[in-house]
Amino acid sequence: MVDTIGSSHHRLLGKDGLRVPAIGLGCMPLSGVYGAADDAASEDLVRYAIDRGVTHLDSADMYGWGHNEALLGRALKGRRDRVVLATKFGQTQPERPGAPNGVNGRPEYVRQACDASLKRLGVEVIDLYYQHRVDPDVPIEETVGGMARLIEQGKVRFLGLSEARPETIRRAHAEHPIAAVQTEYSLLYRTEAEETRQTTRELGIGFVAYSPLGRGFLTGTIQExxxxxxxxxxxxxxxxxxxxxxxxxxxxxxxxxKQKGCTPAQLALAWVLAQGEDVVAIPGTRSVQRLDENLGALEVNLSPEEVPELSEAIPAGAAAGDRYPAAAMAAVYR
Ligand SMILES: NC(=O)c1ccc[n+]([C@@H]2O[C@H](COP(=O)([O-])OP(=O)(O)OC[C@H]3O[C@@H](n4cnc5c(N)ncnc54)[C@H](OP(=O)(O)O)[C@@H]3O)[C@@H](O)[C@H]2O)c1
Incomplete structure (x- = not known):
């Protein structure tokens, strides 16, 4: 097991020097998305992660509608300079309980959302600022133009997109360089990600694999x-x-x-990381033990034969059921 993640396990997102560890921390579960989370324990977990070198922290303004960023803000006191802090804007609270989230990609909203995130996080600059969902009513050039102004103002360092389809990525990147695209990517769900990755690779954009454990399914702990x-x-x-x-x-x-002598979570992450140096993973967990377990994936070396064997064991498109419930599915990959 690695003690802290060394430079040999760092990867570059985009061409402009944003370096992150191959395994980061997805912070969404710290806001009770997959069962209750304890804030004090979550803050300890974030500090522990940073000490282990897991310095790529992934949040969003909609994780607990502000809760996640405020929690990170507390956990980061005295540690801000050690992390690559990523957060997202663009999803808005549903108009009524049970309705789907809204989306907003208007430049004036981008500015407001960024100011609110900076305040909650208690920082002066966000390292990687993503549009969480593409707004079909606002040309991507306008949204990215608004995001680029945040760079000019020193509020943001790098830009990212999430769940954007190849054509959208190309248009956005032509407006302003995009450092990273974030899409769901695991052995279980990878059809869209494979398409996206061809485009990001061609354009020299980094690929951040979210839900790399299939939302926990690939860890083997969900049996019933x-x-x-x-x-x-x-x-x-x-x-x-x-x-x-x-x-x-x-x-x-x-x-x-079992045959490989590692845990399913480690194998799932090793497979994601074996897809190329332009790919990093951000598994989520509330637990120090699981974070340690997941970091063990960095020591799982897959041979050139093992990678396709795994891909064939769970072929692309073989998973049953869409990635999201219907309303949320309509808002991805736009
Ligand atoms: N851009 C987007 O639209 C988007 C969407 C979804 C997620 N994300 C980001 O991606 C991150 C990761 O995705 P995710 O959290 O949805 O899913 P994930 O990383 O695939 O899986 C997380 C789940 O797996 C469990 N887990 C983690 N390590 C484990 C282990 N070693 N053994 C057993 N269980 C384990 C966690 O439970 P415990 O907490 O109990 O360990 C949690 O329930 C998120 O946190 C978020 O930052 C982005």
């Missing part, structure tokens, strides 16, 4: 429907027949991890 908690319960992959079908795929993968 009764274990599915929080927002995950609404995700098609964890429902009824889909769950049963996906469990079968994952059982095959768990057996491969």
């Amino acid at each position: 429907l009764a274990q599915v908690d929080g927002r995950r319960a609404a995700h098609p992959r964890f429902q009824g027949d889909n769950f049963a079908q996906n469990r079968k795929l994952i059982a095959r993968f768990e057996a491969m991890a």
Whole structure:
């Protein structure tokens, strides 16, 4: 097990010098998305992660609608300079309970959202600022133009997009260099990500794999429907027949991890990282032990034969159920 992540495990996002560890920390679960989270323990976890070299922290203004950024702000006191702090704007609170989130990519909203994030985070600059969801009513050039002004004002260092399709990425990058694109990417769900990655690679943009553990499914710890908690319960992959079908795929993968002498979570992350030096992963966890376990993936070396074997064990498109519930699905990959 690595003690702290050394420079040999760092990767470059984009061409302009944004270096991050190959494994970062997805902070969304710290806002109770997949079961309750304890704030004091979460702050300790973030500090522990930084001490282990997990210095790429991924947040968003909509994780707990401000809760996640405020928590990070507390955890980062005295440590700000050691991290690459990434957050996102663009999803807005639903108009009524149960309705889908709104999206807003208007330049004036970008400015407001950034100021609010800076305040909650208690920092002067955000290292990597993503548009969380593309707004179909606002040309991407206008949104990215608004984001670029934040760089001119010293409020943001690098720009990112999330769940943007190749054509959108090209238009955005022509307006202002994009350092990173973030998309769901794991053995379980990778159809869109494979397309996106061809474009990001061609343009020299970094690729940040979110939900690299399939929202926990690829860790082998979710064996029964009764274990599915929080927002995950609404995700098609964890429902009824889909769950049963996906469990079968994952059982095959768990057996491969056993044979390799690592945990399923480590194998899932090693597979993501084996896709290229332009790819980094941001697994989420509330637990110090799991963070340690996940870092062990850096020591799992996959041979040139093992990578395609894993890809064939869970072929692209084989997972049952869309990546998101229907309304949220409509807002991704635009
Ligand atoms: N851009 C976007 O639209 C978007 C969407 C989703 C997520 N994200 C980002 O990507 C990050 C990662 O995605 P994610 O959190 O959705 O999913 P994930 O990383 O695929 O899985 C996280 C889940 O796996 C569990 N887990 C983690 N390590 C484990 C281990 N070693 N053994 C067993 N269980 C383990 C965690 O539970 P415990 O907490 O109990 O360990 C958590 O429930 C998020 O935190 C967020 O920052 C971005």
